[in-house]
Amino acid sequence: MTARDIALIILQLTVLVTGLITVVLSLTWLERKALGRLQRRMGPMVVGPHGLLQPAADALKLLVKEDLVPALADKLLFWLAPMVVFVPSFVVWVTIPLAGEVVVRNMDLGLFFIVAFSVLAIVGMVMAGWGSANKYAILGGLRAAAQLISYEIPIIMAVIAVIMLPQSMNLVTIVDDQRTIPYAVLQPLGLAIFLLAGVAEVGRTPFDIYFAESEVMGGPFIEYSGAHWAVFFLSEYINTFTIAVLVVLLFLGGWSFPLMPESAWLGFLWVVVKAYLVVFVIFWFRGTFPRLRIDQLMSVGWKILIPLSFVNFGLTAFYKFYELPWWALTVSSLAITVAAGYGLYRRWTWPARATAEERLARARAYRRAEVTDAG
Amino acid sequence: MAINRQLDTLDMMLNMGPQHPATHGVFRMVLWIDGERIVDVEPHIGYLHLGTEKLCEGEQYSQIITLFDRLDYVANFNNELVICAAAEKLMGLEVPERALYIRTILCELNRIASHMLFYGTFALDAGAMTPVLYAFKERERIQSLFEAVSGARMMHNYFRIGGVKQDLPEDFYDRMGRLLDPVKRTIEEADDLVTFNEIFLARTRDVGAIDGKTALGLGLTGPNLRATGVDYDLRKAEPYLLYDRLDFSVPLGDRGDCWDRFWVRIREMEESVRLVEQCLQQMQPGPVMAPIRRISRPPKGEVFAHAENPRGDLGVYLVSSGADRPYRVKIRPPSFCNLMSLKHMMRNAYVADAVLILGSIDIVLGEVDR
Numbered sequence: 001m002t003a004r005d006i007a008l009i010i011l012q013l014t015v016l017v018t019g020l021i022t023v024v025l026s027l028t029w030l031e032r033k034a035l036g037r038l039q040r041r042m043g044p045m046v047v048g049p050h051g052l053l054q055p056a057a058d059a060l061k062l063l064v065k066e067d068l069v070p071a072l073a074d075k076l077l078f079w080l081a082p083m084v085v086f087v088p089s090f091v092v093w094v095t096i097p098l099a100g101e102v103v104v105r106n107m108d109l110g111l112f113f114i115v116a117f118s119v120l121a122i123v124g125m126v127m128a129g130w131g132s133a134n135k136y137a138i139l140g141g142l143r144a145a146a147q148l149i150s151y152e153i154p155i156i157m158a159v160i161a162v163i164m165l166p167q168s169m170n171l172v173t174i175v176d177d178q179r180t181i182p183y184a185v186l187q188p189l190g191l192a193i194f195l196l197a198g199v200a201e202v203g204r205t206p207f208d209i210y211f212a213e214s215e216v217m218g219g220p221f222i223e224y225s226g227a228h229w230a231v232f233f234l235s236e237y238i239n240t241f242t243i244a245v246l247v248v249l250l251f252l253g254g255w256s257f258p259l260m261p262e263s264a265w266l267g268f269l270w271v272v273v274k275a276y277l278v279v280f281v282i283f284w285f286r287g288t289f290p291r292l293r294i295d296q297l298m299s300v301g302w303k304i305l306i307p308l309s310f311v312n313f314g315l316t317a318f319y320k321f322y323e324l325p326w327w328a329l330t331v332s333s334l335a336i337t338v339a340a341g342y343g344l345y346r347r348w349t350w351p352a353r354a355t356a357e358e359r360l361a362r363a364r365a366y367r368r369a370e371v372t373d374a375g
Numbered sequence: 376m377a378i379n380r381q382l383d384t385l386d387m388m389l390n391m392g393p394q395h396p397a398t399h400g401v402f403r404m405v406l407w408i409d410g411e412r413i414v415d416v417e418p419h420i421g422y423l424h425l426g427t428e429k430l431c432e433g434e435q436y437s438q439i440i441t442l443f444d445r446l447d448y449v450a451n452f453n454n455e456l457v458i459c460a461a462a463e464k465l466m467g468l469e470v471p472e473r474a475l476y477i478r479t480i481l482c483e484l485n486r487i488a489s490h491m492l493f494y495g496t497f498a499l500d501a502g503a504m505t506p507v508l509y510a511f512k513e514r515e516r517i518q519s520l521f522e523a524v525s526g527a528r529m530m531h532n533y534f535r536i537g538g539v540k541q542d543l544p545e546d547f548y549d550r551m552g553r554l555l556d557p558v559k560r561t562i563e564e565a566d567d568l569v570t571f572n573e574i575f576l577a578r579t580r581d582v583g584a585i586d587g588k589t590a591l592g593l594g595l596t597g598p599n600l601r602a603t604g605v606d607y608d609l610r611k612a613e614p615y616l617l618y619d620r621l622d623f624s625v626p627l628g629d630r631g632d633c634w635d636r637f638w639v640r641i642r643e644m645e646e647s648v649r650l651v652e653q654c655l656q657q658m659q660p661g662p663v664m665a666p667i668r669r670i671s672r673p674p675k676g677e678v679f680a681h682a683e684n685p686r687g688d689l690g691v692y693l694v695s696s697g698a699d700r701p702y703r704v705k706i707r708p709p710s711f712c713n714l715m716s717l718k719h720m721m722r723n724a725y726v727a728d729a730v731l732i733l734g735s736i737d738i739v740l741g742e743v744d745r
Contacts, residue, residue: 039508135389139411139726205502206574214397214500215727288568290575291502293727294411348576355629356570356638363624363642 012104016093024237025055030276031283038287062233065226070133073223077131082224082231084124088117089235089242096245097171099255099267111159111169114246115152118201121235122148125210128220128232140219143294144210147200150301151207154197157309158190161316162250175254181326182253189312189333191251192340193305195278198243200301202236204282206289209297244278245271252278304340311336386414389726393422397500397730400740404717404733408726416721416729418714423744431704436462436536436671439701444530446689446708447742449492452478452485452521453684455534458704460615461680461693462536465673473661474538479616480654481524481533482682483647487558488517489685490640490647493737497637498569500734501578506569513561520550536671538664551655555648562644570641579634583720583732586631593719594712597687598639599736603631609683621653633735640737670699686710686737708742 029044029052036043044051069078095110097103107113122145129141163169165186166177184191200207211219221232248254252274255267292300312333319329392403401422407415427446431439436458443454456478463470470478495510518528523544525533533540569575585595587603600607608625610618626642628635675697681690687709694703713736720732 035504039505040512041508135387139389143411205504208502209727212502212727214502214730217396287505289503290498290569290572290578291727292574293578293725295725296577344573348573348580349571352576352580352634353571359627359629360642363626 016104017090020090020093020238020241021234023241024234025059027237027241027279028055028058030279031286034280034283035287038284059230062230063227067226067228068223070223072133074131074133077127078223079228081124081128081131081220082228082235084127085121086124086231086235088120089238092117092242093238095171096242096249097175097254098245098271099264100172100176101264102268103172106170106172108168108170110171111163111174114242115156115159118239118242119148119152121239125220128224132220132223134223136216136218137220137222140210140212140216140222143216144203144220146294147203147207147210147297147301150298151197151200151305154193154301154305154309155201157306157313158194158197159250161187161190161309161313164313164316164320171249171254175249175256178253179256182251184251184253186326186329187251187312187316187333188330189308189315189337191247192337193309193312194250195243195247195281197301197305198247199282199285200297202239202243204240205286206292207297208286208291209294212291214291240279240282241275244275244282247278248274308336308340384409391729392419398733399496399738402733402738402740402743404729406726406729411725411727413721413724413726413729416718418717420711420714420740420743423740425741425745427745428704428706431701433700435699436673436701439704440534441530441532444532445741446706446745447489447684447686447710447739448529449739450485450489450685451529451531452481452534453489453682454689455531456482456616457680457682457684457689457691458693459534459536460682461678461691462671462673464680465676465678465693465695466536466667466671468537468665468667470538470665471662473542473658474663474665475617476654476658477539477543477663478534479618479621480651480658481521482616483650483654484517484520486647486685487644488514488521490644491517491561493640493685493734494565494569494637494644497731497734497737498575500730501569501575503569503572503575506565509561509564509568513558516554516557520547520554523547523550535664537667538662542663548655551651555652558644559648562641562648565641570638576634578727579637579731579735580632581630582633582728583724583735584630584632585716585720589719590631590716593716595687595716596709596712597684598643599636599687599713599716601625602628602635602639604629609681609688615682617654618650620657621650623650633731636735636737672697672699681707684709686739686742687713689742706745708745710736710738710740710742711745714738714743 032054033043044054047053047057069075092114094104095107095113097106125144125148126141129137129144162174162183165183166174168174203210211221216222221229224232248271255270315329315332318324386407386409389406389408390403391406392398393401398404403419403422405417405419406413425445427442430442434442439458440455443458444451446454491510491514495507498506521531522528524547525531525540585603587605590600590603591605596607604627606625606627609615611625623646626639626646628639673695675695677692677694679690679692681688688707689709690707692705693701696702717733717736721729724732
């Protein structure tokens with residue numbers, strides 16, 4: 001390895017870090033603006049035009065804030081945890097391509113690398129929870145461990161089903177294979193599983209259970225302040241963006257759909273625009289849904305998503321083995337997705353609406369009877 | 376044996392509150408938890424003790440009204456009504472009809488405002504961050520109307536013994552015309568956004584359930600009692616103000632769980648809107664204050680008055696010695712009595728449910744600690 005290679009690596013990593021931090025800053029601003037719109041308010045408006053400099057102001061504030069350590073905290077775990085959470089979320093970006101050539105290292109086992117590294121963050125969560133010497137942090141840390149481990153399985157199964165289509169773990173090959181039909185069309189079920197499990201994996205609403213503000217008040221992060229808290233925050237937003245980019249690359253055709261661009265820059269633009277749209281959907285979830293409870297989260301993971309991901313896996317295997325026409329996979333996958341959604345509706349909303357209407361009719365009849373008696 | 380003792384798991388004590396954001400004020404719960412399950416809960420109150428009952432003994436009747444504003448500080452008009460009604464009952468006063476209409480309108484609007492706060496904060500407890508802003512928008516509209524009527528957004532001091540302070544402002548009807556439609560829309564929106572949401576239903580159905588008999592035994596009143604299916608609403612049972620002339624129904628739940636408590640309150644807002652509309656149609660011009668002396672001196676005697684507050688049955692037991700100040704005032708706050716059901720509801724619940732159950736009881740600490 002020559003000095004030039006090393007310089008190149010350092011340059012690439014610097015660009016990557018700068019790019020990711022820019023993305024995080026833009027995401028925090030966009031999230032606050034999107035939530036503001038959903039909640040009939042303006043969002044940040046004071047610092048800079050339309051609050052554009054708000055993320056920079058927030059970052060500055062976090063960096064100059066005092067870093068408090070609880071007296072009883074396990075200092076080593078407490079200081080190490082943010083790093084353990086942050087490093088995997090950053091390292092996976094080494095192999096994520098944003099266009100045909102725009103990638104630090106294109107690996108043949110790229111997807112395997114990403115899945116393997118992203119699991120490491122769980123250790124950091126548990127360390128933060130234990131090291132903080134706070135009961136809410138312990139609750140949150142254990143919740144994080146349970147949640148993240150459970151939702152790794154559907155993610156991996158969905159990824160395996162994707163890998164079977166081009167028979168490669170190389171992200172560039174996967175994207176190039178989607179030139180005519182993106183995998184979202186082939187595997188709507190896979191997309192649904194991956195997006196849901198991905199949202200759970202980054203702990204966003206409705207799966208924000210391990211730092212649920214109204215219950216455990218920030219969970220593992222409760223005792224962190226200043227720069228260390230900022231590192232957690234950074235990795236959370238990088239993870240959100242990673243999931244969005246993976247959805248784009250694995251299911252939405254990456255840079256090669258709808259048109260194969262001539263230049264890498266256009267492809268790059270495709271990916272980034274699509275990723276921001278997916279992130280917006282995640283923000284939209286946050287503005288809309290209540291939070292699940294920990295046992296319900298587990299049942300969603302183990303009783304719904306994992307069986308469905310095996311079904312998805314099986315369907316894809318059938319499709320590949322018997323070389324069926326592509327629409328056979330689409331139709332069967334879509335049918336199962338719709339059936340699962342309808343099942344959820346029948347389980348909860350339908351009976352509640354029925355009893356509510358019945359009760360309302362009862363109350364109205366009571367009122368009518370009383371009025372006729374009086375008249 | 377020694378090894379076994381080491382492997383035994385212990386329940387963890389979790390102190391929730393008084394600084395916890397989900398305890399709706401300065402309420403403290405000590406939870407004993409086994410993993411995520413609640414084994415036992417011990418409520419601690421008194422962080423917001425105001426000494427209202429004692430303070431009442433030293434103030435003139437007209438001054439007590441402001442103290443009552445501070446009891447249940449999200450339903451101020453309803454509180455003022457009860458102390459005024461108690462004094463009027465003792466004095467045998469006839470309140471002018473227009474004043475009764477004004478009181479009914481304001482009390483029902485305040486019920487809507489109070490339930491809006493419940494709707495928003497309960498959704499927030501369940502993890503949905505948007506409804507609270509929708510709810511507060513309507514609550515703000517109602518409060519600015521209150522400001523136009525009484526001069527204050529929250530501590531109104533508007534009801535008087537024998538009537539109300541002054542007549543309604545001139546643009547009151549215009550304001551009401553602009554107010555009620557958005558409120559109705561927000562109630563419909565609440566159903567679409569929260570009430571029938573699958574996740575919300577999964578979180579609240581059969582959580583913190585209590586049956587009617589136990590609820591009556593624990594002294595529950597208001598929406599919490601009606602959610603169990605017990606048809607007890609003072610507005611129907613012992614009509615006061617003008618409720619016997621108005622057409623409304625009392626929504627009832629059937630399982631007595633958190634969802635029923637939520638649903639009953641949402642439906643109550645609809646009924647309150649109907650009540651306000653009827654009052655606006657029927658109201659005639661006239662005096663708003665009975666001709667009485669400036670300083671009230673109720674005759675010697677004892678009286679109990681109560682009314683259906685947004686949170687339940689607020690009662691006042693008033694003992695007068697014939698002076699311009701009461702000899703003793705005893706308050707029966709609905710929140711305090713409803714809170715007694717906490718232990719019962721939290722049996723076998725999860726930690727996350729504790730927040731929802733406390734939210735669904737809808738306490739106001741000013742009233743609990745008084």
